[in-house]
Amino acid sequence: EPEVTQTPSHQVTQMGQEVILRCVPISNHLYFYWYRQILGQKVEFLVSFYNNEISEKSEIFDDQFSVERPDGSNFTLKIRSTKLEDSAMYFCASNRVGYTFGSGTRLTVV
Amino acid sequence: GESVGLHLPTLSVQEGDNSIINCAYSNSASDYFIWYKQESGKGPQFIIDIRSNMDKRQGQRVTVLLNKTVKHLSLQIAATQPGDSAVYFCAETLGSYSGAGSYQLTFGKGTKLSVIP
Numbered sequence: 311e312p313e314v315t316q317t318p319s320h321q322v323t324q325m326g327q328e329v330i331l332r333c334v335p336i337s338n339h340l341y342f343y344w345y346r347q348i349l350g351q352k353v354e355f356l357v358s359f360y361n362n363e364i365s366e367k368s369e370i371f372d373d374q375f376s377v378e379r380p381d382g383s384n385f386t387l388k389i390r391s392t393k394l395e396d397s398a399m400y401f402c403a404s405n406r407v408g409y410t411f412g413s414g415t416r417l418t419v420v
Numbered sequence: 421g422e423s424v425g426l427h428l429p430t431l432s433v434q435e436g437d438n439s440i441i442n443c444a445y446s447n448s449a450s451d452y453f454i455w456y457k458q459e460s461g462k463g464p465q466f467i468i469d470i471r472s473n474m475d476k477r478q479g480q481r482v483t484v485l486l487n488k489t490v491k492h493l494s495l496q497i498a499a500t501q502p503g504d505s506a507v508y509f510c511a512e513t514l515g516s517y518s519g520a521g522s523y524q525l526t527f528g529k530g531t532k533l534s535v536i537p
Contacts, residue, residue: 352527352530355524409525413463414463
């Protein structure tokens with residue numbers, strides 16, 4: 311069964327540092343997303359991406375965040391200057407119809 | 421406030437019993453609802469979905485019921501097994517869902533289901 315692959319599974323970074331979270335969506339999917347889940351809380355939408363541009367973004371997705379599809383397979387989320395409150399699980403997802411989520415990257419900002 | 425929420429944060433059931441997990445939503449315009457299962461260290465996994473023009477949908481051992489009058493969604497799991505232990509989330513789409521394309525999900529907080537062997 312096709313999977314959405316995320317790397318790394320766990321990333322520890324110092325406050326103020328830049329991080330890039332990587333995702334390989336399912337190959338024939340057209341729509342890509344990032345969601346995050348702070349520990350013990352609900353999954354929250356960050357951004358959707360289609361045709362090489364952002365289609366929707368939430369209030370969480372401020373100027374510190376950016377997304378990119380640098381080639382035909384990868385989809386990345388960059389946080390320019392991490393804050394303690396950015397610590398969360400970050401899930402990538404893709405769809406043609408129904409979503410498929412990746413297993414997530416646990417980001418810990420210290 | 422949140423658009424989608426859950427009545428109970430935890431639910432413990434005996435193996436073999438049926439489980440019912442509930443969800444309330446507040447947006448009358450929501451058109452499409454999905455139940456996800458999340459096991460520890462994994463991403464949400466699709467279980468079953470339902471469109472707003474339906475009130476019941478059945479899958480393998482799972483049934484989703486939608487009551488639009490009271491904006492209530494439930495997930496019923498028949499003959500609950502230890503492998504069903506996980507956190508269950510309901511999610512909705514804001515606005516109309518056309519069946520394909522890009523859409524944003526709003527998740528509830530989740531109910532942790534524990535199955536007692």
